[in-house]
Amino acid sequence: ILSNGMYKSIEHRVLVNAAKERISIAMFFNPKFEAEIGPANILINPQNPPLFKKITMENYFKDFLSHKLDGKSYLEQMKLKNSKSHTI
Numbered sequence: 001i002l003s004n005g006m007y008k009s010i011e012h013r014v015l016v017n018a019a020k021e022r023i024s025i026a027m028f029f030n031p032k033f034e035a036e037i038g039p040a041n042i043l044i045n046p047q048n049p050p051l052f053k054k055i056t057m058e059n060y061f062k063d064f065l066s067h068k069l070d071g072k073s074y075l076e077q078m079k080l081k082n083s084k085s086h087t088i
Contacts, residue, residue, distance in 0.1 A: 004051050006043065033061075037054065038050065038054030063077075
């Protein structure tokens with residue numbers, strides 16, 4: 001959302017190494033609940049309009065945790081209806 005579709009997230013994969021122990025630590029960084037998230041203003045211009053709606057972090061979490069698994073990711077639901085189709 002912040003990159004307006006310019007950055008494609010990769011799928012996380014882990015390979016097991018039978019000879020060496022591995023420890024993973026999950027870390028999450030989120031803005032405060034009152035913050036509004038959306039495409040970064042510096043990435044928006046007439047040639048590159050916003051692809052995602054703006055939303056408060058609180059509403060993002062509420063919606064994300066309550067959306068039904070209907071085959072679409074929550075990111076797809078965040079897309080603006082009139083945005084051009086970009087590879088995300």
